[in-house]
Amino acid sequence: MFTGRSNSLPVAASVSRAILPVRDYDLEATLTSGQVFRWRLRERGWEGVIGTRWVRLAGGRDAIVVEAASPTAVWDGLREYLQLDVDLGAVLAAFPPDAPMRAAIAACRGLRLLRQDPWECLASFVLSSTKQIVQIQQIIALMCERYGQPVAVPPGHAPEFGFPTPERIAACTEAELRGCKAGFRAGYLRATAQRLASGEVHLAGLARLPLAEARGCLMGLPGVGRKVADCVLLFACGFQQAFPIDVWVDRALRQLYFPRRRMSPARLREFSERHFGPYAGYAQQYLFHYMRTMRGGRE
DNA sequence: AACCAGGACACAA
DNA sequence: TTGTGTCATGGT
Secondary structure, eight states: OSSSSSSSSSSSOOOEEEEEEEEOOOOOHHHHSSSSOOOOOEETTEEEETTTTTEEEEEEEEEEEESSSOOSSSOOHHHHHHTTTHHHHHHHSSSOHHHHHHHHHHHHOOOOOOOOHHHHHHHHTTTTTTOHHHHHHHHHHHHHHOOOOOBBBBBBOOEEEEEHHHHHHSSSHHHHHHHTTOOOOOOHHHHHHHHHHSSOOOOTTTGGSSSHHHHHHHTTTTTTTTTHHHHHHHHHHHTTTOOOOOHHHHHHHHIIOOOOOOOHHHHHHHHHHHHHHTTTTHHHHHHHHHHHHHGSOOO
């Protein structure tokens, strides 16, 4: 048992290992494509925390090597998180066969969508507004360090922490959250955490609602507009039609589909809902990653 | 050194 | 409904 908080770090007795055969799985693209913010590359492996478990993933394409600080390296939650049962070929085949999508597929083949914890995803994207991905990573790392529960790590490994619960964030002062560099987002996050902690809103049931209804529920939370709501719906609730439009995707749509025509945001949204099909969310992620990785990112 | 970042919100007009 | 200012912070 653990006797303290920070001076008795949980250390696993051993590290277990397993190999997951996969097809068309680009770990790097998947973990760095801005859908999740806690994975870090260390000695050719991606280290992160899923729920309460520290995990290290390596390889990709044809096999993923899993190391975990628990008796079993692979558990159901991991398979769900990695979405191993998704047939990527079928997803890509359902994309519209236009030039932009072909280019995006060629550039990002193997990019996947994860199935994340709704609260961690929601909190992450409340913190994401007008922040670069590296800064979002830093804010979240600070919050986990300060307010998350320590998780078991391999012997000799630096301490790692789970994502702070809604209750813990709700108990923070706004100043404490600002201390994690959250800026004006601190108030939003705290207020949203309080709504969840009080039981007014439940994220667990969202996946079973109709898309519009789930979206409406999320958008009722402080700091959650259309874009953040769509991120949560897509990355955590399994709505593969959700199509979050941020500055990059907005730019992708304008440059790749409507060069020199003025399109209002509403018309762009309308187009995105009609054009990209049942896996629109995947298409969106391909466009996002394509735009961010081509030509060094900026324009 | 300006410019911009996986936006939301209150308030115009 | 659509447009503008504001909100922090730091990477590029």
